Amino acid sequence: MQYILLIYLVIAIGIFILPGWLKKHVGILLALVQTVFFVFFFSKIAEVANGNSISTLLYWIPQIGLNLEFSLTGLSLAFALLITGIGALVFLYASAYMKGYEGTDKFYFYLFLFGGAMLGLVLSGNLIQLFIFWELTSFLSFLLISFFHKKEESRKAAFQSLFVTAFGGLLLLSGIVLLGSVVDSYSVADWFAGSEMIKSSGLYLPGLMLILAGAFTKSAQFPFHFWLPGAMQAPTPVSAYLHSATMVKAGVFLLALLSPVLGGTMEWTYIITLVGVITMFLGAYFSITQTDLKAILAYTTISALGILILLIGIDTKLSIKAAILFLFVHAFYKAALFMVAGVIDKKTGTRELTKLGGLYRFMPITFVISVLALLSMAGLPPMLGFLGKELIYEAKVQSPGIASLVLILGVGGNTLMVAVSMYFMFKVFLGKQGAYPKLPNEKGWLFLLGPAVLALLSLLFGLSPTALGNSIVQPALSTIRKEMIDVELKLWHGFNDVFLLSLLTVLLGMGIFIIALTKKQFLIKWSRFNSQFFTIKFTDIFVQVLRGFLDFSARNTKRLQHGYHRFYILTVILFASAFLWFQVYVTRNWVLDSYFTLTPFYISGLVAIIICSTLYATITQSRIATIIGMGVTGYGISLIYLYYSAVDLAITQILVETLIVVMFVLVLQRLPRFAILSSRLTRVRDLIIALSFGSVMAVLALQALHVDFNHPVSDLMVKNSFLYAHGKNVVNVILVDFRALDTLGEVTVLVIAAMGVFVLLKTKKA
């Protein structure tokens, strides 16, 4: 399976080097690739049935528990089929939609890479690995939302979504690490085995909250839902693929994956159910007052995600079954509707409901497709959506604990869904002709192929749901519940209380729709009421919190990073000498032994020269003289090295000293004339600090004599140098072999320093 991801990466990069005649059809080409993978995953259905799985394990960094584990289970297969299947259709659609835009190479690159990242996410058997793919999808979503990066709203929306989802991703990572510490592994299989241990540990609740935060931000749950409507700034294929069918369902996937491990507790059920039910209702509630086609779809997507989360929270056999079925229901109709919305936008030049109407005259095929998809969204027979809704009601009726709240809000949400679907259909396609900027047509079969296939699938699976139930829902359900479960799906459930609820829903929905249609002011008043009643605007809060945080950081940074180089050095030296003095006191208690010698006489002479030249360098008024004084000090020190037969060190010191003199002279020419600008007091202060630092270094050098020399590491290196590293010069062997990592680090520092100098001196002129 790792090869599939590798192929994704290679093909994504390959997009840029395609020859021109192929590049024209790159969308279709990528759709074909996705289809191939779809067929591949489709062929694996039999192997993962009954809760079996196919796994591979590649060791990556086993020391920290990070391995590449891929496992294809029934659950991941269901998602993989969605990702590749809908992916193929979306690429077909994109090949028509993206024609004429600039930077389509980049677009396809991101979108295809996203497909790979999403597949990697659902195939991950290691949670750290899952997190990596998780953040990768957030990041690609950011790049795709900001595809029209010249528009300010796009950039804002992209940033907002990245901020919310990446922040949630970090919370998720901390949750994974926290709970991973309980079972001492990040492998999903180990978590399954240690489920009881995790649930009984004190870290369960904090870990659960963090993981839920990750899932809720990704799946746009209340109160993090606000980024999803903003994400509609992305090109429509992206909205259809990422923001309805796949990426936003990653949170649902994660919760489904972890429900055997973390589920079954009060906390799990209540938190998830509550958040899900609120999101479900609010999404539907806000969708009806929107006027932008994509905004309507975005809010209904939020509502659908709420339903999915809610079903996983209820955590019964039936609810999980309903969740998996609804996953497909929603992916089918929502991707189709998004594509239809994109077509309408392209062909008429507007997505505003108020300007649309009567489109069935110009776009009959689109009309039929939309009706099918909308029927599914409203949950009416004979569509798959009806089946999904029936199952959901059944699950809600049986939900333990807060069934009444769930049921009431569930009926409310679905009622609004029915109303929205009908309103959408009527306002866009029926009624009198709207005032659109362009007269629409239906040219371009690529536009309609994707939505048509999806709408037909909604219908076909609605009529004969057995195939879907046996081949996809059953394996996924068995994976999550860890037992063999037979899945039987039927369109007609008999006349029972669930059917009555459905009937009620439809009637109420029709009622709202008729009121909305006949009384023009109704929806306007409603939306005015909303904006008065719900004064909390989540987007505004987000912006305000972020701005406050940035101001706070800016103020702090200014205090610490004042920009005066002399004070930086002052701070560093003050702290260093204070700590060093303290350490000298702690280890040696001020006791100084001074058995160092100055024999033979020429060493004493050398030391005298070094001291004189150093003093001269500090006292003299001429800069050149200072440099020469420092140079003499350096050469003197290298002679001392030589005396103690550290030849390499001595050579290096001489060469570096020479270069430093040259460099300093070059720098000097750029400085203004020498002048004393500081007051006497500051110079005295600097003198004290310098003396303090100098003396602590001297004391340290003296203390170094006390270091235990009985077992020096150098013996080992000298012994092994020729034996293992084939070198007689130990210093060099240490540099290039024993401690090659250190040298690599030093060279890296050199490179960074060089870049710094280069940039500083180059940019100054501008």
Next chain:
Amino acid sequence: MNSIILQLAAKYVRFLLIFFAFVALLRGHNYPGGGFIGGLLAALAIVYYSLAFDWRSVQKKLFVKPEGYLAVGFLMILLSFLPSVIQEETLMKGIWVSIPFGLLGQLKLGTPLLFDMGVFMAVIGVTLLFFFTLTKSR
């Protein structure tokens, strides 16, 4: 600067310095020397020459910009890790091969030499980059 003595000296000294730079690099594994010292020596040769002459003419003779030396050096260091990865040993383990030269004995070549050459190039690059940016922005 237009000192004839300096220029004349620079003409010959640079060859000497660069020669010794290579000597230092190659003998470094067994005797005092090595990539760092060699690199400094070579850089000094170039610095000395460009102090005597115009630095612009020197830059032309360098074939590659200092940044290039840096990059090549860094690349060589990374390349020197490759054999250890291929042999599935610990990363950065020195891998050696001996090439027999008949009566002359044998030549031992190892990844540490490549590593050292990388250091050599990188040091030249960094020093020259410092030097040239300082002289240029005068």
